[in-house]
Amino acid sequence: MAIEKTGLVLEGGGMRGMYTCGILDVLMEKHIYLDGMVGVSAGIAFGCNYKSRQPGRALRYNVRFARDKRYSGLLSLLKTGNYYNAYFAYKLVPTHYDVFDYNVFEDTPIECYAVCFDVNSGEGVYQRLTRVDDDFFEWIRASASMPVVAQPVEVGGRHLLDGGLADSIPLEFMMNKGYRRNVVILTREEGYRKTAEHGLWLMKPMLRKWPKVIEALEKRPAHYNKQLQLVREQERMGNAFVFRPMKPLDVSRTTHDPAEMNRVYQQGRDEALQRLDELKRFLADEDKQSATSTTDE
Numbered sequence: 350m351a352i353e354k355t356g357l358v359l360e361g362g363g364m365r366g367m368y369t370c371g372i373l374d375v376l377m378e379k380h381i382y383l384d385g386m387v388g389v390s391a392g393i394a395f396g397c398n399y400k401s402r403q404p405g406r407a408l409r410y411n412v413r414f415a416r417d418k419r420y421s422g423l424l425s426l427l428k429t430g431n432y433y434n435a436y437f438a439y440k441l442v443p444t445h446y447d448v449f450d451y452n453v454f455e456d457t458p459i460e461c462y463a464v465c466f467d468v469n470s471g472e473g474v475y476q477r478l479t480r481v482d483d484d485f486f487e488w489i490r491a492s493a494s495m496p497v498v499a500q501p502v503e504v505g506g507r508h509l510l511d512g513g514l515a516d517s518i519p520l521e522f523m524m525n526k527g528y529r530r531n532v533v534i535l536t537r538e539e540g541y542r543k544t545a546e547h548g549l550w551l552m553k554p555m556l557r558k559w560p561k562v563i564e565a566l567e568k569r570p571a572h573y574n575k576q577l578q579l580v581r582e583q584e585r586m587g588n589a590f591v592f593r594p595m596k597p598l599d600v601s602r603t604t605h606d607p608a609e610m611n612r613v614y615q616q617g618r619d620e621a622l623q624r625l626d627e628l629k630r631f632l633a634d635e636d637k638q639s640a641t642s643t644t645d646e
Contacts, residue, residue, distance in 0.1 A: 354384040355632065356528030357399070358520050361390025361493070361513050363602025365536035367408060367610050370395050371617020372534055372592055374404040379625065381632070385460035385528055387475070387519045389512040392534075393463040394493045397478070400461050401454040408614050410447040412607040414438075421603070432498040432603065439486045451481040460526075463492045464512030464519055468501050471561035473515030475522060476505065495602075496562050497552050514565040518576040520583065532628070533580055535593040542577070543570040590631040595620055 359369055369392060376382070377399060388396040395407040414420035420442070425434040433439075443449035465474040465488065476488045484504055491502035491509035501508040516522060523531050546552075546566045556562050583589035600613050621628075 353530065354528045356523040356526070356531040357383045357386035357396075358518065358523055358531050358533040359386065359388040359392030359396045360518050360533075360535050360537075361388075361392045361511070362536035363391055363495075364411075364600050364604045364610060365598050365602065365613065366391030366395045367411070367600070367613040368536055368594055368598055368617035369534045370398075370407045371614040371619075372621040373399045374408075375618055375621035375625070377402060377404040381628070382457070382459060383532060385462075385523065385526065387462040387464060387523055388492070389464045389517060389519060390493045390495070391536075393478075393512075394489050397449075397454070397461070397489060400457050400459045400478075401450040402457060403450055403453075406447060406449075408610065410442055412610055413447070414442070415605045415607045415610065422605070426498060430500040431494070433490075433493075435490060439490045443486065449481065454481050455479065462519075462522070463488045464516050464522075465491045465502075465507075465509040466512055466514035466562075466565065468508050468510055468559040468562055471565060473512065474505070474507060474509060475516075475519070496559075496566070497555050498603075501559070510559075510562060514562060514569065516576075517569070517573050518580060520576065520580055520589065524583075530588050530631075531583070531590075532631075533583075533589050533591045535580070535591065536598065538594045538597050541597075543573040545570055587634075590628055592617075592620065592624070 373396060386396060386399065398406045418424050419434060419437045421433045421438065426432045429435065461478045463476050463478055465476065467474050478485055478488060487502055487504040491504055492512040494502055495511045499510065501510050518535065520531060520533055546569060549566055553563055580589060580591060584591050594616065598613050598616065600609050604610065
């Protein structure tokens, strides 16, 4: 039998993703690197630093530019149609202000995917990220481009928006890729259930050019709650190790408050450290099973 692979599944959630950053930074500091990963929206926008092995980077640049109008805000939305300025956030920041480590990302043997949503077909698009080039940052931007506050991103011959419209918690995707056991990082607390999209009636006129987006928003609560059920099932079976906030994060998706970013980040760090031994046992069990499979073969 082939050696089992362990995956990492990263939910989005805007600045709730600072919780994810706190956990990932602890994993990097403890030299815990898994075999593959998939991220949605903020999950991949922040999570790509796990593959480039840059702890602290996602928090650092978000705090630095939290109140910088060049980075994000209503002015950018009015001028460009994007709340997060595409040129500044996805071109200048990773190449000039807080440099993304291209070489390490490309050399680190972690299979990495970004999830996007095709606004014309209504399908999920799962793009493997291997080479850091202009398209690399466009795929990540597409995955994190929320409807109404961002324009569709044209990349790979498609027009794309936030991956959460298609697959908010892509655990099933990783399982189908051969990752039987996975570490899942959610940004909603235990017991959370998604209800009808708030303000959808107001968004519909603004999204009339993309009926597939409206359809996805209408179906998203049922789809999301079904995915939560799969996460719980895999957790009960011992195939998933799940981080979920022990208390609600209570932070705006687009907060500009560095104190709030640090608070949410620290919660992720604290919970990761608190459960570190538990995580190591989960990963050690995987190693034992892989060794047994190889011996049996």
